[in-house]
Amino acid sequence: MTVFLILGLVGLALLVVSLVVGEVLDGVFDALPGDVFSTAVIGGFVSAFGFGAAASDAAGLPLLGTLAIGVACGVVVGWFAAWLTGLVRGGGSDGTPATDDSIGRSGRVVTAIPDDGLGTVRIAVGGHVLQLNARADAAIDAGTEVHVTDVLSPTAVRVARVWDELP
Structure with a gap:
């Protein structure tokens, strides 16, 4: 013993x-x-x-x-x-989220997105709020809920209205 x-x-x-x-x-x-x-x-x-x-x-x-x-x-x-x-x-890190992390995330338009220009959106990624320039296929008014479909640059994304992609 x-x-x-x-x-x-x-x-x-x-x-x-x-x-x-x-x-x-x-x-x-x-x-x-x-x-x-x-x-x-x-x-x-x-x-x-x-x-x-x-x-x-x-x-x-x-x-x-x-x-x-x-x-x-x-x-x-x-x-x-x-x-x-x-x-x-294997836990998450406290690293700064990258723009690529925003793909598929939902957010809101802060500054209206015109047909052929850039607006801004706010997206929450891992507890951080990212404010990014945004481009869309059609004009989107401020306050509209959108989600990120593509990354255009480190500071810009392509977004679509949430209801645009519903079947």
């Missing part, structure tokens, strides 16, 4: 180090497929394995059952750590 408790404490320490310092084993497991092995995943697995096995050993289970329960606990916590790590790493 002492060995399992020590493993649990070592895994917990590794998990804390990965949370405070960052990825300690960065690059060690790059040869393996996927991004499953990280310091947080290994720390979570070892910690759950140690504590799960210690608890089942204290309950009087035979060694084989103790190891099976430890591995099951380790796999569950390791999977959860991998999922959380992937969620955090």
